[in-house]
Amino acid sequence: MTKQPMKTWNVRVHRSGGSVELGQVHETTEALARCAALSKYGIHPDDDDDPQRKGIREGDDFDVGPA
16 A cells, blocks of 8 residues: 655635635645644634634535645
8 A cells, every 4th residue: 555645735714705714734635634624723613702713614615725
């Protein structure tokens, strides 16, 4: 089995006001990068007390792309 190289992925969340760059994650595949983005930038509904807080909320559209 060949080990895939680690890549850097940019994380963006899309809302009605436009897209917001959240930061980066490091993973080998896009699917794993999406999981890492949710782990790093996900906001749990119980902790969502600041509407200005940058992160991924339940139901948000977000993507990861190569840096």
